[in-house]
Amino acid sequence: MSAIDTIPRVRGKLTPQAPLAPLVWFKAGGVAEWLFEPRDIEDLSDFLAELDPSVPVMGLGLGSNMIVRDGGVPGVVVRLGKPFAKVERIDATTLSCGGGASGILVSSTARDAGIGGLEFLRSIPGTVGGFVRMNGGAYGREVKDILVDCEVVLRSGERKTLALTELGYTYRHSELPAGCIVVGATFRGHIDDPAAIQAEMDRIATEREASQPLRSRTGGSTFKNPDGHKAWALIDAAGCRGLRIGDAQVSEKHCNFLLNLGSATSAEIEELGEEVRRRVKAQSGVTLEWEIQRIGVTK
Numbered sequence: 001m002s003a004i005d006t007i008p009r010v011r012g013k014l015t016p017q018a019p020l021a022p023l024v025w026f027k028a029g030g031v032a033e034w035l036f037e038p039r040d041i042e043d044l045s046d047f048l049a050e051l052d053p054s055v056p057v058m059g060l061g062l063g064s065n066m067i068v069r070d071g072g073v074p075g076v077v078v079r080l081g082k083p084f085a086k087v088e089r090i091d092a093t094t095l096s097c098g099g100g101a102s103g104i105l106v107s108s109t110a111r112d113a114g115i116g117g118l119e120f121l122r123s124i125p126g127t128v129g130g131f132v133r134m135n136g137g138a139y140g141r142e143v144k145d146i147l148v149d150c151e152v153v154l155r156s157g158e159r160k161t162l163a164l165t166e167l168g169y170t171y172r173h174s175e176l177p178a179g180c181i182v183v184g185a186t187f188r189g190h191i192d193d194p195a196a197i198q199a200e201m202d203r204i205a206t207e208r209e210a211s212q213p214l215r216s217r218t219g220g221s222t223f224k225n226p227d228g229h230k231a232w233a234l235i236d237a238a239g240c241r242g243l244r245i246g247d248a249q250v251s252e253k254h255c256n257f258l259l260n261l262g263s264a265t266s267a268e269i270e271e272l273g274e275e276v277r278r279r280v281k282a283q284s285g286v287t288l289e290w291e292i293q294r295i296g297v298t299k
Contacts, residue, residue: 059129095118140194146189
């Protein structure tokens, strides 16, 4: 029986052989065997409950922190759209956020509600689902500092709320169950003046603009900062600033960013990252760990 005969019916949008390059920041990579954009949580839950348990499932947010390999992604890629992008105030210091809401929307809603402490989300180029899974952070703050709990749909289709203590957060890592999709999260900050919150968001935006190649085809921060080191400084010291393989380049503006200058394949981008790791190891003895997710199969 073919895969198309075994795929469950949905109320949302289900696309076979869907190109993923337009959906990720690098603008490179292959297709998803299936791309599912659920209409609501029930649609997602019912779909996963009926889907053959052997079919792999992964979530896709804004595609910022990701290399999609050129051979594409087997199984189902779940993309949460507008139905999952709502952000609402629960009380004076707490927001309920859909898994598809952007960091900019969350921080702006917090500002309007006079909730401080969430300003750093302004600088995370992704959605709630992604930065909850990765314990995203910037400017001295991490998701674990503001998260109360998150709602997930497990690979089995079961809906579950997980408290902060159940997520096993470490630096850029969580212990979320494999194949689950984060459909919502509750964040808590503190009461603050909206003008002060806006000033901090402006400071963060200005600093990012000055130091990062924001208008390029990039994947954001490529490698985790090793204990006691800054990844960009190790990369710079190893002579990798501006290093190129084909149209893949180490940013000259910020060494921990890789760029697609135009027609780089995902293989070239990943190869460049591995060459950076090799040179840093040879120069400093430090092994850089990928922060960017690399998904799918090589061509």
